[in-house]
Amino acid sequence: MASAAGVSVSTASLAFSGAGPIADATRQRVLDAAAALDYSGPNPLGRQLRSGRSGIVGVVVGDALRRSFRDPVSVQLLDGLVDTLGPLGLGVLLIPGPTGPDQPPVDPLIESAAMDVAVLIWGGTLDDPALQALSRRGIPVVVVEGHDLPGVVTIGIDDRAGVAELTRHLVDLGHERIATVTLPFGPARRSALADADRIAGITWTIAGRRLDGVHDAGVTPTAVYETPASLVEHGTAAAHALLSGPAATRPTAVVAQSDLLASGVVLGARELGLRVPQDVSVAGFDGLDLPWLAPDVLTTVVQPIAEKGATVGRAIEALLAGGTPADAVLPVELRTGTTTGPAPRG
Amino acid sequence: MASAAGVSVSTASLAFSGAGPIADATRQRVLDAAAALDYSGPNPLGRQLRSGRSGIVGVVVGDALRRSFRDPVSVQLLDGLVDTLGPLGLGVLLIPGPTGPDQPPVDPLIESAAMDVAVLIWGGTLDDPALQALSRRGIPVVVVEGHDLPGVVTIGIDDRAGVAELTRHLVDLGHERIATVTLPFGPARRSALADADRIAGITWTIAGRRLDGVHDAGVTPTAVYETPASLVEHGTAAAHALLSGPAATRPTAVVAQSDLLASGVVLGARELGLRVPQDVSVAGFDGLDLPWLAPDVLTTVVQPIAEKGATVGRAIEALLAGGTPADAVLPVELRTGTTTGPAPRG
């Protein structure tokens, strides 16, 4: 302990914290002694116990890291969050989400890691075991893109309205047979066409909301293809399932619930010998940069991802200050690119 | 405190830890009392202070998160690391690397967050301020893909030999004019052709080692294009710079130091109207899945990324057990795809 080296006891605390009244000379003496003993400042563990705060925000990614982080949306969200949290002196602890059906339902870190707040990326329902464990521990929770749940702060975007606007754009272009490619419906992931029963059983609301957006535009999709994750290859698989039929019955437009899925659809359509947008229009959601689609630019709904992360960060700040931040729904914006065009003459 | 509720004091500790002798009846009584008071197990802060361990591994990503995580290599490494650390009860704290030249050199978390070990992804030299801060704090460090530094554990791959083998593959195909596209040379990032002076000043050894690999195969690159980050768009820019000249002098093969760069080169070559591999061969490094290149498969050097993460995890385990884990150099393997072929007849 530096105090032994210097002369005082807890005056050292003042010397380091800067708070409290202390003579410049004394402070300097303490700092010098610390340097001599290469003591590098207060031990964070002691400080944390004393203050009851760990300075750590646990971020539960909705999936195995590998899969989550292949999704630029999660990454950019995390980036915005880290940028906001850093200046507040808060660090982000990565917590893997449920890995597989036969794995333990919640990561041990959720049960026992020190954290002041937790963030659930990608939703969660009330009976989510992670949510229950956190509430048992009394750790406040911020949920991104989930249900509106009592007792937790929810940050989302107005995706339903965004998809509705996008769909109307397609209707205005004369499209009548519109198919859609969705995000996963729930923990039981599938890559397949979904029937009405399956659609009725959607538990992850993000897929449901974006599907509702299509209906809001007065459109009933000719087919709904459900994917197990927002990845390019699943979009390609969807394209093969949706676009292999004859031109007379094939959809003339595909609305994908993410840009990654949409770019997979574009690639799949090309593999089938279809031109985009002459033979089929493709639209996405998110507003990512997709350099490999160049020179095409995807028509999509742009969501403010980094801003979403920052909003989560501010909610955390408010929570830690003892406040009760309001839920937030951020606006989205339609961006028309080159992958949508007039419906082909039938 | 549960002890008040139950009947005992620190017997509760035994009840929760499971260690030590305790009567089943007593344990049950404690657990019941805990449930009644909804006490959710020992406070991690107290436990941490007592044990002197935080259970946290700080991972310093070599860059802004946004950029780091667009690189699948970092993500998969992190994934392998998290998978290994989880069962050990260790969590990963994300620490942003240097963000910009005018930013503070090290993130405050490096100075003051509680962590038992730190991992530096993507290198670091001896005078790296992060490394210095960590050593001042007495926190052991594992470095991935960096220099061999005294006092830190280094985990890497045999990339030099891998690039040499790859280059020999091209030589065997008859290529004589081979250009190369490199990873960043150091913190001062550029997107430009590099002259000899610039090459002599490489500080991030990963670029240097992979460049040396080309020479090991007896090849002097006709041009070296330096990129500011391992991203598709920088590969495309490199392709335009390297492949715009007349066929007689243009390189017939390009060795990129990452798959992302290589796929950018492929896209750029196509934009220039060149066929891959008939007009120009392109090879990469990493062994990623690149769905958007389909049906092409990149010729590349496959590195065991997840295994690298796991190796880092095991080194951390050994470090925390008081051992001194050895540096590791993991093997790589050439994978020939469809993007390299015989040199065009000149």
Added chain:
DNA sequence: ATGAAAGCGCTAACAA
């Protein structure tokens, strides 16, 4: 302006 003392919640040694 500085020092003394208490206590954050826990666990490990020891005593009973």
Added chain:
DNA sequence: TTGTTAGCGCTTTCAT
């Protein structure tokens, strides 16, 4: 088998 005690390193009253 259980209870008592001490102390991890810190910050914060409260005295001096």
